[in-house]
Amino acid sequence: MYIAREATKLWRKVSAETTAELQLLLEKWQLLLAGLVFQYIHGLAARGVHYLHRPGPLLQDLGFMALPELGQEKGYLSESVFTFIFISFLLWSFHPFIYHSKRFYTVLLWRRVLAFLVASQFLRIITFYSTQLPGPNYHCREGSKLATLPPPNNALEVLLINFPRGVLFGCGDLIFSSHMIFTLVFVRTYYKYGSNRYTVNLVVFFVDKKLPEMPDRTNGLPLLPVSSKDKDGRTKEELHKLDGRMRDEFHKLLNGNTVDATDRRQRLQMNGKHGEDMSHSVSDATPTGT
Incomplete structure (x- = not known):
């Protein structure tokens, strides 16, 4: 009886939230669709600059000097961390459909997230087409077959993004990272609208303990x-x-x-x-x- 009663409450909660979100979606669908379309445009731009990429000697970088490389056999760690952050944020953005601690509407949240992503990615496209640097990743170095792409045979080959190979093995779009854009936007969004901000609370606790009150x-x-x-x-x-x-x-x-x-x-x-x-x-x- 308890399970049946809680299941009924959960179904009512999901139904009510779905109705409210669908009403918002019917009103705000234009910007959501524009944001999703721009993600495809951003992928096309990253693929286009890969055609222009030419491998060369690695540039000196203080970040690579301070943090040693993980190695080619551990390259999956970076993608695993990003995938975990992406999926976690995606699931968290839909939690108002189940939990009662509602602080936002999912449609409006993704509307703001996509707006920030579009603005950041637009600047990213301008920068990596303005300045093309040799990629430091292993598949972008001299001698790698993936460092340059052969000229396309037709327009369809350009418009079709090879996923996930075209996303994971891109070269030339390195002024600032697309993974970092997503990560910072997701973390900032969770900090603004989330309820359990453990990392930020720990930093504030440490500062309050170590520094005297102003x-x-x-x-x-x-x-x-x-x-x-x-x-x-x-x-x-x-x-x-x-x-x-x-x-x-x-x-x-x-x-x-x-x-x-x-x-x-x-x-x-x-x-x-x-x-x-x-x-x-x-x-x-x-x-x-x-």
Whole structure:
């Protein structure tokens, strides 16, 4: 009975989410379709620059000097890590269909993701067609049969991307990595819309523990220590009192509570009254003289 009840709840949840997402898809399908089409255009551009690639000597790079190569027999590790990130993000983006901790709509999420991917990939296409570098990967080096592609026999051969060989063994598109674009966009999206941001929380915890709390400067307190007496001979107590009055005036200015004409008039009247009282008291206390 418990399984049947939970299965019924899950089916209602999936049905409700599917209905809501389909309504959004009918409204926002144009940009989603444009983003998917551009992924194909990006693949064609990467294949086109492979025709122009010419192997050459490896360029000096500090990254390769700092991090040793994995080796040709361990090249699958990079693709395995990227595949895990890609599939994990894909599954996570559809979790609102099952879980109740809903923070976004899947259609709107992928709409934003594809928009970022299109902008980044457009810049990538411009860069690797503007500057063509010899690929450092093993299949792009001199002596490899995959370093250059033979001229196409017809247009259909260019338009048909050989997957996954054309994706995994591309050369010439190396100004910045397509894998890195996807990874950064996925991680940034999860950081913004995810609920369990373990990596970021660990970094914040480490920084909070290792670095002292920053002083609050909104109250106008001085950041440098104050000696017991300043150059005018005022003590700390007098300076704190003066700083308190200045802080009050500062908050009044920030809040827009400036002294208007009515308050000024009342203060003048108060001062005048005190002055009259003081003059009367002085005149009463002064002997008339006989």
